[in-house]
Amino acid sequence: MPTLTIHADSAVKHWSFSGKQSLAAVLQQAGIGLQMPCGGNHTCGKCKVRCSGAFSPLTAEEAALLSPEEQAGGVRLACLTRVVGDASVLLHEKTTVSTLSAVTLPEHTLGRQGLGLAVDIGTTTVAMQLYQLETGALLAEALGINRQDRFGADVISRIESSNQQGVASLQACIHCQLEEMAASCMRQAGTDHLDAAVITGNTTMLHFWEGLDPRGIAVAPFTPASLFGCTGRTAIAGIAPYLPPCLGPYVGADIVCAVLSSGLMGRVDETAVLADLGTNGEIVLFHQGRLYCASTAMGPAFEGAGLSCGMQASPGAISTVSPGQDGSLTISVIGGEEAQGICGSGALDAVAVLLECGVLDESGLLEKSSPLVCDRNGQSAVQFPGTSVYLTQKDIRQIQLAKAALCAGIQTLLETTSLQPEQVHRLYIAGGFGHYMNLGSAARIGLFPPCLRPKARVLGNAALAGAVTLLLDPFYMDILSDITSRSEEIPLSGNSTFSDNYIDHITFESDE
Numbered sequence: 001m002p003t004l005t006i007h008a009d010s011a012v013k014h015w016s017f018s019g020k021q022s023l024a025a026v027l028q029q030a031g032i033g034l035q036m037p038c039g040g041n042h043t044c045g046k047c048k049v050r051c052s053g054a055f056s057p058l059t060a061e062e063a064a065l066l067s068p069e070e071q072a073g074g075v076r077l078a079c080l081t082r083v084v085g086d087a088s089v090l091l092h093e094k095t096t097v098s099t100l101s102a103v104t105l106p107e108h109t110l111g112r113q114g115l116g117l118a119v120d121i122g123t124t125t126v127a128m129q130l131y132q133l134e135t136g137a138l139l140a141e142a143l144g145i146n147r148q149d150r151f152g153a154d155v156i157s158r159i160e161s162s163n164q165q166g167v168a169s170l171q172a173c174i175h176c177q178l179e180e181m182a183a184s185c186m187r188q189a190g191t192d193h194l195d196a197a198v199i200t201g202n203t204t205m206l207h208f209w210e211g212l213d214p215r216g217i218a219v220a221p222f223t224p225a226s227l228f229g230c231t232g233r234t235a236i237a238g239i240a241p242y243l244p245p246c247l248g249p250y251v252g253a254d255i256v257c258a259v260l261s262s263g264l265m266g267r268v269d270e271t272a273v274l275a276d277l278g279t280n281g282e283i284v285l286f287h288q289g290r291l292y293c294a295s296t297a298m299g300p301a302f303e304g305a306g307l308s309c310g311m312q313a314s315p316g317a318i319s320t321v322s323p324g325q326d327g328s329l330t331i332s333v334i335g336g337e338e339a340q341g342i343c344g345s346g347a348l349d350a351v352a353v354l355l356e357c358g359v360l361d362e363s364g365l366l367e368k369s370s371p372l373v374c375d376r377n378g379q380s381a382v383q384f385p386g387t388s389v390y391l392t393q394k395d396i397r398q399i400q401l402a403k404a405a406l407c408a409g410i411q412t413l414l415e416t417t418s419l420q421p422e423q424v425h426r427l428y429i430a431g432g433f434g435h436y437m438n439l440g441s442a443a444r445i446g447l448f449p450p451c452l453r454p455k456a457r458v459l460g461n462a463a464l465a466g467a468v469t470l471l472l473d474p475f476y477m478d479i480l481s482d483i484t485s486r487s488e489e490i491p492l493s494g495n496s497t498f499s500d501n502y503i504d505h506i507t508f509e510s511d512e
């Protein structure tokens with residue numbers, strides 16, 4: 001049998017296989033998952049590895065997703081390359097996020113004993129914290145890219161993957177990851193046991209955690225197997241976790257936890273909007289004691305996935321972009337390292353700066369006559385000075401679609417209650433990307449109505465904060481029923497108002 005020699009994480013692994021399989025399939029058999037935002041559908045070009053040995057010839061489809069330099073250097077796409085004999089592959093170490101975004105807790109009373117674990121299973125990122133329950137002291141934390149990314153970047157592609165190969169593989173993937181993260185947190189805290197756990201996430205992520213079939217979420221009449229609000233059947237570190245309630249198929253426990261930790265329901269005389277920015281943009285409008293909720297598909301562009309040079313907010317990522325002298329661009333890189341890619345906040349800044357400089361027009365088209373614009377594999381792109389990192393016309397379109405989806409979702413909820421953006425008292429922005437983004441850049445590209453910029457408050461990881469709050473203070477368990485009883489989900493799929501708003505907000509036209 002032929003052997004694939006795998007060089008990864010400063011270690012070498014030899015794996016024997018049979019037949020002529022795709023490199024991605026062989027790596028998966030060897031227990032190594034690659035980031036594949038497109039779910040292996042040969043469209044994202046993210047599963048790049050450096051290869052040597054017996055592989056299938058480069059096809060035109062694969063070549064279109066690789067630069068000439070990459071092709072000359074032996075870089076291949078694992079989803080399109082077949083291993084036909086003895087070969088070797090060099091993998092970059094898995095990109096991880098360096099620190100957790102801020103977790104801000106509401107006022108709470110400590111009422112439990114022991115050690116507790118709070119977890120937020122995001123579609124792109126998984127966050128975990130371990131607390132001493134008597135004192136509320138944070139003892140340990142862990143953060144990582146959701147390893148289910150090899151099944152697809154968004155919930156729909158992962159549901160499709162589970163339909164084809166069963167839920168068990170996706171459940172095993174997230175279960176193994178959370179067990180490893182929990183073990184890391186317990187080592188940091190110097191303990192070998194837990195007393196309580198709370199796991200939050202969107203409706204699909206909780207289905208995968210529990211091993212429930214999620215296919216009802218993706219097809220009419222959009223009926224989940226469970227909306228949770230119960231103790232889970234799948235244990236973490238030997239503890240059966242509490243799973244907060246979801247409000248619907250696309251408005252999950254993560255947004256319930258975000259509402260809880262934000263404290264917005266305590267300001268009964270105010271109208272507020274909460275937007276949790278992730279692969280799914282989840283939006284809540286609080287008005288006259290009611291919660292109007294919606295979810296819109298933003299895609300993973302603002303979380304680093306889906307962009308040509310996109311990456312998580314970790315060392316080596318371009319995190320800010322500003323105008324330089326003589327029409328150039330100035331960048332800052334996390335960790336002060338050589339730029340390896342660009343994260344969501346950097347991409348947001350870049351688009352805003354290009355708009356202000358006139359390099360990008362309101363329709364989202366790069367001006368080819370600008371000295372900042374070059375050709376990259378047959379399409380217009382902007383390459384950041386002193387780096388090999390670039391933003392293409394296609395990347396900008398992805399950002400354009402994401403911002404239109406969120407702003408249209410906000411506008412649709414407001415119109416549902418006959419409100420204007422000017423009547424909103426507060427805008428709460430949650431999520432890891434939301435924690436680091438420049439609010440001015442966000443308003444400039446139209447991520448939210450510009451009049452809400454001075455009313456914006458950044459919450460950090462509000463979903464995780466809500467899970468921590470439930471862990472520390474039993475009183476907040478009673479508030480969950482209040483949130484669910486006051487909530488109404490506003491479906492955006494097939495919603496003509498949302499469709500009209502989406503078209504209206506697709507351009508980068510400034511309202512200021």
